[in-house]
Amino acid sequence: MSDVKEYIQRRAARDAGFAEDYYEGYADFKIGVILRQAREAAGLTQEEVARKLRTKKSAISRIENHADDVRLSTLRRYADAVGANLQIKLAKS
16 A cells, blocks of 8 residues: 555544545546546547537636536536536445
């Protein structure tokens, strides 16, 4: 296990606030990465996706880099723009 992972585990074990914030932030980051990977797999640039969504490239960048407050309707439109199917799964943590 890496030093970073060990640190996160130790800190999360003794600080519930850190654990909650870390895992929430990681989930947001992960969503952005998934969106970017879907766009790249479709062979599209941020500019091209922005045109399809009738928005600006900066909005697409914000969605991919700060996915903490993205509406479900926006995720659906983004998925359509990159030729993907949006699926949402709830799982026990």
